[in-house]
Amino acid sequence: MVLASMAGRLRPVVKQPQLLALANNNFHSNSVPGSSSSASSRLVHLLRQSSNVSFVTSIHCKIVKLGAVYSGSTSNHLLTSYVRLGQIAHAQNLFVEMPQTDIVTWTSLMSGYISANQPHKAISLFQDMHLHEIKPNHYAFCTAINACSHLAMLNLGQQIHAQVEVHGLTSDTVVCSALIDMYGKSEGALYARRIFDQMKNQNVITWSSMVSVYSQNAQGYEAIALFGKFLHVGVPNPFILSSVVNACASIGQLGLGKSMHCKVIRHGHELNYFISGALIDMYAKCGCFESSKNVFDRIESQTLVPYTSMIVAAGKYGFARYALDLFDEMRNEGIIPNDVTLLGVLHACSHAGLVDMGLRYLHSMKYEYGIKPCAKHYTCTVDMLGRAGRLDEAYQLSKEVHAEGPDKLLLWSAFLSACRTHRRLDLAAEAADRLAEFDSDVAGPLVVMLNTYVSAGKWKNAANVWSTMKQKGIYKEPGCSWVEVKNKVYVFYVGEVSSAGTRAAEVMDLLEEFEVKMRERGFVGSGSSWVEEEEGDKRVIVGVHSERLALGFAHLSVPDGVTIRVMKNLRMCKDCHDWFKRVSDIVGRVIVVRDLNRFHQFSFGSCTCGDYW
């Protein structure tokens, strides 16, 4: 290891023009077919070192001009170089020209398509291989599975899995790891686990894949439990650590998150930027903005992702000014923002009510940062305008955006929510038309529509929507949030006020005060509700929901007194933050939990928790 890196450092650096000269010489002195084995091996050596496209292209041209026959392996190297440099068009042309191809050729091009974000083309190639009498091997299967993973199509993945079985590759560790990952990304966590359990030779990567499967499928506790088992058999690396930090974030487990942070430090991975990003996000989601900032400030050389994580975190907490300062700082350091960064910036503006500034960022995205706004950016903007009551502008923008499928659903749902909040029935009807194509299987828009009619007092229309939903058997998961208290998970569903617990009056006062504050900040909307449950012979307040917040209060009799914990789904502005602090002074520790109810539809910046009924 040490020797290798030393050698790498000591090797003289050859500049590309010199390389080219070298290539020419090599080629001229060895251009007789049949005696070129050393020439092609040197050519291959040069290709492997090449780091710019024109160099590779010039070698390609030389080969063609001199009329040399494409020898299988040399042209494979050429193709791999194109793929490595992201030149999928060149790779594709070369592939078409090659008189002979082998399994390596096909696999290389497949992986090229995957890196070019065209996984369906990789799948087509895989399916066409047998027409050219190319037999897939474990490399080809891995690549094909990887393509399925990008497409997240369970059926397709299962088909390839079946072929893996037929080809007797089920004992290949790498193939199995790829399958685990593929199932994880296609919502097939159970299949993934089955493969994991049946494997004979698991390694860090297998474990790491399995941990991230759970992280990605809202099974944070399973992820953490599996990680615990792993610690008995292996040493964690940055991959598995970032996954497990992510799992802690997803379940709002600050304590566990902190102990994972300790493990990260102990294993010397604190400065890994994947991990930094995960830690910043974890602390933000667990209610410790200060800790996010500490992790961020400790990073020595900044990169895009931690910056973006931090901007998003600041936006989430309503620190828009800080988020925008970070954005400026990042640009001054020459770090190029991407679409997610800009989404975070828009989100921050939206949460702080900086509507015009948000609009300026949106409009400057393309020419200033070279990022074409996508449906998500527009949805965020529509939401921002909608919150500010600028419904007509929001409508205008929504109409101009080209969005299809889930993007369209989110866009018009955001607009519809704004119509509901501001009771604009006329525009709500427009939104409902746009959403009509989705009503067969998605409850969200119908529920918002129903609520819009209800809040406008149009009971007959509301009843119609209601009966449509009943007829079609559409069921909306009730809004819920949840918290863990003393190893027990409490799930809080939306419901009605029934009666009060011992400190209910106090809680109710706080809630009312909170709503007054929300109204002062321009919030328009209605009411809150809370839920009560029996626990043994005690009455327990288990949940309070307000329009924009889902607060879970677990009011439990515990030895050291009453514990009330507060959760929230999204949005925490400065006011909310202060308010939570006050609640925590009165009732104890406050935690903030990400809502993981996967049936919720989020348009970035708003939560359909307001959609309950």
Added chain:
DNA sequence: ATAGGGTTAG
């Protein structure tokens, strides 16, 4: 020799 598996921000 050339092709294969896992990680972060929405």
